[in-house]
Amino acid sequence: MDTTPLSHDSFFKKAMLNKKVAKDFFKAHLPAYLLEKANLNTLRVEKDSYIDEELGKGVVDMLFSVKIGDEKGYLYLLLEHQSTCDYWMSFGLYKYILRICGAPLKEHSKSKHLPFVYPLVLYTGSGKYTAPLDLWGLFKDRELAKKVYTEPFQLIDTQKIDDNEMLERPWSGIMEYFLKYVRKGNLQPF
Secondary structure: OOOOHHHHHHHHEEEEOOOOOOOHHHHOOOHHHHHHHHEEEEEEOOOOOOOOOOOOEEEEEEEEEEEEEOOOEEEEEEEEEEOOOOOOOOHHHHHHHHHHHHHHHHHHHOOOOOEEEEEEEEEEOOOOOOOOHHHHHOOOHHHHHHHHOOOOOOOOOOHHOOHHHHHHHOOOOHHOOOOOOOOHOOOOHH
């Protein structure tokens, strides 16, 4: 029997193309809170692949669409059949999730919501999986990264900053003051 990664890829994809196998797999591995919302009877294999060369050989992906509540969502499955775990897998996974979320925006530019994407990684290596399981584990200061990247971004709205407050800061305040009034046309009164 050929045990090259290509045969693993083929076996994995053919098996998961069978709806009974895919439903059984997701029933076994999705968390209960997601299984309650996901209608696995609507499970459908999508044709797109989001893998790039950075992740390298030994990784295969499959994207399934599924109704989650009343919206279309996705189950994104990566098969990693390398002999050792990939330290940067969680970074690659987040990139792929963002690509999947961005794809429908090209077709439906007026959409106000991103599709929900649930990632799963199936590891078939012989050693213990020791790579970080989330993005935060890749940062030196895990808690700082988690805090910054899970909270809303900081918005500096020049229209809401008092002019006097800006003018108290002789360098950046003047720049902000100019940017606040540049759209008004004539800047001489300011």
